[in-house]
Amino acid sequence: MAHSLIEQNPLLFGHDERSSIVAIEPAGHFIRLFVRSGERVTFHDEPFHPFILVNNPALLAGCHAPCTVRPLTGDGFYRFQLLFDTWSDCLTARDFLTTKSGGTHARPEAPFLFLPDISHQYMLTSGTTLFKGLEFSELRCLALDIETDCAEGYGFSNADRPEDRIISIALKDSHGGEMVLRGDQLGEAELLTALNRAIHAFDPDIITGHNIFRFDLEYIGRRAELHGLRLTWGRNGSPPHHTPHARWNLAEKTMDYPRWDIYGRHIIDTYFLVLLYDTGGRNLESHGLKAAARHFGIAAAERTYLEGDHISATFRQDPELLYRYNLDDVRETLALFRLLGYPWFLQSRIFPYSFQSCIVRGNGTRINALFLREYLHRGHAIPARSTTEAPFEGGYTELRRQGIIGPIVHCDVASLYPSLMLAYRLAPPSDTLGLFLPMLADLRRFRLTAKQQAIDAETLADRHYFTALQQLFKVLINSFYGYLGSTQHNFSDQGVAAEVTRLGRVTIKEMIELLTATGAEPIEIDTDGIYFRPPGGCHSVEEEQELVCRISNAFPTGIEVELDGRYRSMFAYKSKNYALLNYDGTIVIKGSALRSRGVEPFLREFMGEVIEYLLGGKGSEVERLFDRYVTRLRSPELAVGWVARSETLTESPASYRSKLQAGKRNHAAAFEIALIAERPYNAGDRVTFYVSGSGRGGAAYEQCHHVSAFDPLHPDINITYYSDKLRHVLKRFEPFLPQEPTLFDL
Secondary structure (H helix, E strand, O other): OHHHHOOOOHHHHOOOOOOOEEEEEEEOOEEEEEEEEOOEEEEEEEEOOOEEEEOOHHHHOOOOOOEEEEEOEOOOOEOEEEEEOOHHHHHHHHHHHHHHHOOOOOOOOOOEEOOOOHHHHHHHHHOOOOOOOOOHHHOOEEEEEEEEEOOOOOOOOOOOOOOOEEEEEEEEEOOOOEEEEEOOOOOHHHHHHHHHHHHHHHOOOEEEEOOHHHHHHHHHHHHHHHHOOOOOOOOOOOOOEEEEEEEEEEOOEEEEEEEEEOOOOEEEEHHHHHHHHHHHHOOOOOOOHHHHHHHOOOOOOOOOOOOHHHHHHHHHHOHHHHHHHHHHHHHHHHHHHHHHOHHHHHHHHHOOOOHHHHHHOOHHHHHHHHHHHHHHHOOEOEOOOOOOOOOOOOOOEEEOOOEEEOOEEEEEEOOHHHHHHHHOOOOOOOOOOOOHHHHHHHHHHHHHHHHHHHHHOOOHHHHHHHHHHHHHHHHHHHHHHHHHHOOOOOOOOHHHHHHHHHHHHHHHHHHHHHHHHOOOEEEEEEOOEEEEEOOOOOOOHHHHHHHHHHHHHOOOOOOOEEEEEEEOEEEEEEOOEEEEEOOOOOEEEEOOOOOOOOOOHHHHHHHHHHHHHHHOOOHHHHHHHHHHHHHHHOOOOOOHHHHOEEEEOOOOHHHHHHHHHOOOOOOOHHHHHHHHOOOOOOOOOEEEEEEEOOOOOOOHHHOEEEHHHOOOOOOOEOHHHHHHHHHHHHHHHHHHOOOOOOHHHO
């Protein structure tokens, strides 16, 4: 499967063709390569000279770190590569240059370029990448999950609380082994010692878990510290390296998390993989393990479920049930890793990063690394990053008509911006070696192949798998445009990016004119595609396909317009927010105004049912639907989870408090709860809360409580508050409901 998508291309994969490398780590003055051969992993060491790129080697005058100067050809800003004997010397030179230039290497105007990951430096200069010649199934992966006890009177287990503890550790190996380390048989210190032994016995290349960074590893690390135990997890017996405040930027989100690194191994958080998968589609209701497993169809029918607040009681009353639950968690985690980890395994063959780092690096950063690797391989100078931003117009979007319309056909340009760059040969002028377009062409071919395999898939699991794969490559190749428009990278060029978007707008507007000339009616236009009602004489899929082919033939070679979907009807609400009724009766909803994980479940369900009624021609029944929801809200048995709202913290609670005190932001319920919570919250964490009280007085942030504080024996949900929210949502749909006839209509 891998070989059908990825060919041995030195521009994409580097010039070192050595296979079966599963990890690269520093080892004194050397770099250590771990190589898998069947069930065994061996290693060997190679000398390596870490480097810094500079505009002028005279900048290092007065520094006591000896180095060799390698001149680079060409006119790029960084024309010299300083090579050091040791990493220590390299860091000394970095500190010297930082002081001398008055700022860090991260500044665009810095006269030197320093890369802080020595293994990444080695991979750049050697052309080495991981996993060449290995199949994904050959990697040894160990899924890990812990369950913890929580002292009575508290809602969340705390690793710093002496009476709390780890009560179960489940492990599942990708080659068939599994075990549960039981807290009813072993004390906590014995559990952790047994975990040390198990990790070395399984000897995994990858340790995975769901939310493993922010919970399992942090909890294990703190409890080991309290017991004075050393976690000897590295392949050299070393403890994990802990970075308490790492930061991950994903689309518009920023997540703070404690990063752990294990020598010779990779830690992959399946929670991160789920977030990455959902960035494009946004079709997951939750990013939790159980919800993700159900979504992807990997949850076993007989799997055990337990509520988080029942863990401690289950441990005391029915420990066997707890251990079955814990083991089911790691089984699902491993299945999730197998499903979503494969695209990143493939990317680790391409990009000069560890498997673990590849996942958390931005698309532009990974693309930039390809340029750096090839330019260094050819001994060519590298341009500096741009220091100025020049905003430019983006894609063309328009909603031409609202309401219920049908039938509907969707056509789009396959990979519009990459196609335009390839068709019109648009590349950054600073790329004097001409790497940009060949890289883009190869990656585009990989993506289109995966997309076709998703269409041809015979099972649901295969369809999810290839959809995730093609979506990842789609994001990557589309990131070539984002790379151009950024000022963060060495070969960015906002002028070229502006030309790409201009041609995109021209292309879409021409598609609109061509469709209109056939008698079709464009409805929703969004950057690279158009939803339209076909002309009156166009009734079959063959006729619709022929129409789209005529449109495609009007464009230059390389700009391909495709029929991307056909629907019985469409609810066009507002730009980029619509719902589609498939011919099989299923409904697809797009846009945060119509479906958002940020709204309360009862509102999300209500909107979904209203949309179903509208698309099904039953708009007259929406008022009765509203009444049923109001009745359910007023029921004494109302479940708090139905009305509770979940929000992601966009910054740390400390930052929120500081801005609040400075008058730079308003109060927010989720942050108010995080500030008083017994557990620490960070940017990227989710808080689930409800509003209490009665009547319409008071702000929500003054009456909010964490969902765990709800007492069903003494319910305090603010029914008026939630009824008003429901009524507000109904009003948004009123323009699309059948209107009562007036005297003028009779």
